[in-house]
Amino acid sequence: MGNTISHYRKLKVIEFDGIATYYGQFISQRESEMLYSQMINWHLWNQNEIKIFGKKIKVPRLEAYFALNGEQYGYSGQNLEINPFPEFLNNLRLRISQCTNYPYNALLVNLYRNGNDSNGWHSDDERTLGINPSIASLSLGCARTFEFKHKQLNINKKIVLENGSLLHMYGPIQHNYKHQLPKVPNLEQTRINLTFRWVHPH
Ligand SMILES: O=C(O)CCC(=O)C(=O)O
Secondary structure (H helix, E strand, C coil), X not given: CCCCCCCCEEEEEECCCCEEEEEECCCCHHHXXXXXXXXXXXXXXXXXXXXXXXXXXXXXXXXXXXECCCCCCEECCEECCEEECCXXXXXXXXXXXXXXXXXXXXXXXXXXXXXCCCEEEECCCCHHHCCXXXXXXXXXXXXXXXXXXXXXXXXXXXXXXXXXXXXXXXXXXXXXEEEEECCCCCCCCCEEEEEEECCCCC
């Protein structure tokens, strides 16, 4: 970003077989609070179902999906309902693009109502994301631990995703690692996570 002095804390979480970079305080406390309050009471939240071994299971979180030009996206045998990209998130989308040097045309938002909500081990490797996708993940609300594990080697990493932070995953990371956001017993607070992606039109 030219000579701009960045105000955030930058940390490489994964550097081998893919990259994950963490930016602490990517947005200010004030902006996080504003975004959180604009999204928490959305009528758009859905508890979607996925198919595992032919059985339908509700995912343990709420989701909302947005696309700039109607790009279709889904995982585990489901297509997500497509909403138009919210105007108030467009500036943030462009700022994140400028920071990571990747374009984004789609946004999957996760709402973890409390510590009982989670996101199990997976890779963001759907064909519609293309080879070596760039996934930029902004966290709002309660801090939660995020974990990586290498698919072949004994490499495990954990990072606490704080309010206002950005985690950028790119390179072959989705081919070589899985990630998860585990449950936290007795946690009452809520977290919203925005994952910006580039979805290739069919
Ligand atoms: O909530 C998070 O930080 C993880 C989200 C995630 O893994 C995903 O949407 O694929």
